[in-house]
Amino acid sequence: MKGTWVDRRAIVAGLLVSTATLSLSNHVAVAQDDPLPSWSEGQPKRSIVDFVSAVTREGSPDFVPAPERIAAFDNDGTLWCEQPMYVQLAFALDRVKVLAGKHPEWRKKQPFKAVLDNDIAALAKSGEKGLVELVMAAHAGMTTAEFEKIASDWIATARHPKFARPYTELVYLPMLELLAYLRANGFKTFIVSGGGIEFMRPWSEKIYGIPPEQVVGSSIKTKFEIDGGHPALMRLPAIDLVDDGPGKPVGINSHIGRRPIAAFGNSDGDFQMLQWTTGQGGRRFGLIVHHTDAEREYSYDRKSSFGRLDNALDAAAANKWTVVSMKDDWKRIFSFQ
Template sequence: MRSRLPYRAALVAVAFALGFYGSVPAPLTARAQKVEKIDPLPSWNEGAAKTAILDFVARTTKEGSPDFVPAPERIAVFDNDGTLWPENPLPFELAFTFDAAKARVAKKPELKDTPAYKALAEGDISALAADHHKLLMQLALDTHAGMTTDEFHKSVADWIATAKHPRYKRLYADCTFLPMQEALKLLRANGYKTFIVSGGTVEFMRVWAEKVYGIPPEQVVGTTFKTKYALVDEKPALTILPEIALIDDKAGKPVGIQQFIGRRPVMCFGNSDGDHEMLQWTTVGRKPSFGLIVHHTDGDREYAYDAKPKSSGKLVEALEAAPKRGWTVVDMKKDWKQVFTSEK
């Protein structure tokens, strides 16, 4: 009898090595026996997109395959807004910014009559956006900088635990895309290291990305503020300065990837022209490589858009380049059986 447990443990170890499990093993014997029948992407309809993902992962992880990629080089990068969760009716970090700015006014009423907070109170988006988003930038700086990293993290943690999406009436953290969560798990189970590479700010995402996506802080790349270290009254602290170190969007995404990760990804998932350059950096002139664009075609279940001018969700150039580059384009309406992890 002594050998039974190790034997089962070994089966599980092998199943893991072959990539059939996500991060949480279920009862051992039952799953090990039907290992080959588990669909790692159950919320994807059968079709070219699903096949492309499964095929690429198989080709790059099978020893002896001409496309084999050694485990340390299996880097996959994911945009966040519009790729892992929605970016409508507002990018979620913008919703946080507005909520945090309102909370700030509540504590400092003297702000109420200043132009930025007045425009916010009146919902005057065009005033906020005028003059190169001058007032909006002020709100962003007021709510993201001038405090320690610990203070900012607490502000985000409080918001993500309570704030709800206006349409779906559930926590923003419960509005992530199930098909992409499955893709993240499939990749990790096959030795890929998954990174977020987002225009959102890095400290905003790091607070919840591990719990929500299984992506640890050190694998989150994003827009970065400068910080300053000091030891004051025996307390070491980093203060966030109102100064941007990196804008991790468009041509800034390959820069962010090199700065934080230091090697070129093999797989890249995005949804807008903001991801065009990192799709190029991942795939152009490199084999094996994989690019994927989530095309928001489902106005019933989510939002349908691609060519809104000046929107962060604009998808024109990258979509046009997709056939030439061999990038997989996901038709959300057609390819996704279920959109959200939580549909309550």
């Protein structure tokens, strides 16, 4: 898919219609002398500590009561690796391959043929319509409980193509430290992601310490019905919310009910969330993770097929958002490095 810009909202729409785990207790210690040990000394680290100190110190003009200390984190590319494609897209492609035996017609029908032939270029050419059709077949038509089991089983066994490790090991150690640091200072941390809400909820607490009720994501419509004598929610082939770009403030308002005072992202899909968070009066904080380390992870921004960072990067200085260079500002990226 080199040289092809894949619209995040198109992928999300498609994904919706359709372990070796990292222990926080083992890898993230909120030390009193240095709460962010994997962060290099520099402006980004200082800006985080200064912000937390200002909003949590009683008597400070920037003090924010604990119930209002809401921090919103994008997931893909902000908390874990999103290259060479979004993890949930990899999941969807695998599901199509699993189901292909029941659908021999897919061998000659696009975009299914592209998936079965591992032809990513042809898949990209199918556009939003093809992605929606693809994942309608892979994600919908089952109960929420059935989908949760399928997603949980996949995330426990799937491996990243570059690192040959479970995707759940491809979480960023500095961001785990940041999550723990904020929670230790009275913040409530939320995931606000373009990824599917029911794809993330089964493992978010184990990996990030974020319980399912604090996960905001894209969603499809569901319908209550009696299945085999038992009440169930059936996943329907229809979009409810695309929680990406301008959809993120909408999702925050619907699910959280408070505007965050801190937001963390890495791409143009997080632009409006950062604007929504920092465009209010009082002390606010916005941070962008800039992928600049091709050796330890990946290097990409303006022309990336996934996680494109262009407009938000240009707007960072004017909005006083902190930009973190993974190469320069993180001593370690993954716990295994």
